[in-house]
Amino acid sequence: MSETPLETLRRHRPRWDRVGERAVEGLIRLCGYSAILFVLGIFLFVFREGAPLLPKLDWGRVLLSPEWYPTSRMHVRYGVAAMIAGTLSVTALAMVLAVPFGLGAAIFVSEFCTGRVKETLKIVIELLAAIPSIVWGFIGLSVTNRLIQTYLPAPVGLNLFNAACLLALMSVPIIVSIGEDALKAVPDSYREAALALGATRWQTVYRVLLPAARHGLLAAVLLGVGRAIGETMAVLMATGHANQFPRSLFDPIRTLTATIAAELGETAVGSDHYRMLFVIGLMLFTITFIVNLLADLAVRGVRNKTG
Amino acid sequence: MVNPPAKIAVENLRVSYGHREVLHGLSFTVAPNEIFAIIGPAQSGKTTLLRCLNRTLEFTPHARLSGIVRVDGEALAHVADVHALRRKVGMVAPLPVGLPMTIYDNVAFAPRCAGVRDRAELDARVERCLRQAALWDEVKDRLHTLGTRLSGGQQQRLTIARALSHDPEILCLDEFSIAIDPVTTMRIEEVLRELRRRMTIVLVTNLVQQARRLADRTMFLWNGELVELDRTEVIFGDQPRDRRTYEYTRGFFG
Numbered sequence: 001m002s003e004t005p006l007e008t009l010r011r012h013r014p015r016w017d018r019v020g021e022r023a024v025e026g027l028i029r030l031c032g033y034s035a036i037l038f039v040l041g042i043f044l045f046v047f048r049e050g051a052p053l054l055p056k057l058d059w060g061r062v063l064l065s066p067e068w069y070p071t072s073r074m075h076v077r078y079g080v081a082a083m084i085a086g087t088l089s090v091t092a093l094a095m096v097l098a099v100p101f102g103l104g105a106a107i108f109v110s111e112f113c114t115g116r117v118k119e120t121l122k123i124v125i126e127l128l129a130a131i132p133s134i135v136w137g138f139i140g141l142s143v144t145n146r147l148i149q150t151y152l153p154a155p156v157g158l159n160l161f162n163a164a165c166l167l168a169l170m171s172v173p174i175i176v177s178i179g180e181d182a183l184k185a186v187p188d189s190y191r192e193a194a195l196a197l198g199a200t201r202w203q204t205v206y207r208v209l210l211p212a213a214r215h216g217l218l219a220a221v222l223l224g225v226g227r228a229i230g231e232t233m234a235v236l237m238a239t240g241h242a243n244q245f246p247r248s249l250f251d252p253i254r255t256l257t258a259t260i261a262a263e264l265g266e267t268a269v270g271s272d273h274y275r276m277l278f279v280i281g282l283m284l285f286t287i288t289f290i291v292n293l294l295a296d297l298a299v300r301g302v303r304n305k306t307g
Numbered sequence: 308m309v310n311p312p313a314k315i316a317v318e319n320l321r322v323s324y325g326h327r328e329v330l331h332g333l334s335f336t337v338a339p340n341e342i343f344a345i346i347g348p349a350q351s352g353k354t355t356l357l358r359c360l361n362r363t364l365e366f367t368p369h370a371r372l373s374g375i376v377r378v379d380g381e382a383l384a385h386v387a388d389v390h391a392l393r394r395k396v397g398m399v400a401p402l403p404v405g406l407p408m409t410i411y412d413n414v415a416f417a418p419r420c421a422g423v424r425d426r427a428e429l430d431a432r433v434e435r436c437l438r439q440a441a442l443w444d445e446v447k448d449r450l451h452t453l454g455t456r457l458s459g460g461q462q463q464r465l466t467i468a469r470a471l472s473h474d475p476e477i478l479c480l481d482e483f484s485i486a487i488d489p490v491t492t493m494r495i496e497e498v499l500r501e502l503r504r505r506m507t508i509v510l511v512t513n514l515v516q517q518a519r520r521l522a523d524r525t526m527f528l529w530n531g532e533l534v535e536l537d538r539t540e541v542i543f544g545d546q547p548r549d550r551r552t553y554e555y556t557r558g559f560f561g
Binding site (some may be wrong): 047189190191192194195196197198199200203207208211212 | 361364366390391392393394398400404406408409417419420421466469470472473537
């Protein structure tokens, strides 16, 4: 049997070429695995700092009581219920504001916008994503604070609503840019087929494009949620940082992240208070994990239903 | 004999993409309930011509059109409801594009966009269109699975069913048999002969024999020019007017 030209080429390839290819392959493999390594590493580090306190905690009280007195002389209490409520409520409210806006903007940029307007919008949205969170905090303290006090029935301007607005503004650009990518990934042939069947542009969007891009759009929303849950500086400055259950939109609240940021610098390394803050870090980990898991299940559910 | 008013009338149609003109002034008419075949080698402008008929040409950013295309006497450039026009002129593309939804939803898509909500009516339409496209027996037990999971030939018949779902008056088929086997092709040709009683059919095809089997009249396009348009027997006969027609239909070039 004679050799094909390709085989000849392969056999005569210089040795260093093959070695080089192996090396690149290994390097890429390493990059891939490093993601797992980093996540595990971060989790282990946080866990190591918090772990000694875990057996000592009365979990019922920690999770259900709002009483957070980590430095009390008489009776130290580590109740984080109010902070969990604070984190969840501010994130939920931020998403109520950000998801319709973000997805709407993504649809507009991707489907209804062309040429100059589209390019300008994309640049501005990316700029919005690049504003540091501390600057958002300033805006919360000086601009929205005053607006809320003037125009809304709120005794204080630093509250749940203020922080949720900031978080919404911070997550909208992420939702828009990821959502736009998801819509852009839908093949043009779908658009043409739908339009050729007499669908209007809007019918094309909501009957064809949104279902086709749903995984990517869900990812966009999730990244927005992730940003809102993890955000620290802006919420520390804008929520009012009051450890209580929110009863209305305009109550000051306190979040898990802001507590860590505000208190970690004041604790002695290795003290119970210090370890408790790391336990809070673990809780944040758990919350984001649950959110991701739920989303994953939701996606699978959708897939099974239509598949 | 009085000629019936033309279903489609094209006058001096020119289309260019950027600086490249691909249709150089075509004029022809298509009669109601006619099967009108367009043959010609690749790059001769057949698909572009079809895209003018339902105004999907305007999706291509640099396409420019001059001349007049009329459907039922109405100039397409002045049509107010382009969506209604696209329902009136059904289109089947050469490579099937199954929309990412169930078989049922694929066929019910256009009627729903047109505002049909009644479940029973949708059911009836879906069944009728799938039967007409010779697909019903193969998919009737799995109407609610994804249309994109069908085989290539089945997907093509699905797009034909979809094009029939909005009761078009004109059905344009762009090389529909490219992705289907000969037996199915024959079945669909049978269906087309049936459908012509209710609609006008414009058939673009690379298979000259398909034009010969089906068409009343055949138009031979070459490099964007109308070489010859006549009754199919003449085009495929021994003495078409143009030598190129004779050579093309006998496979001497193409």
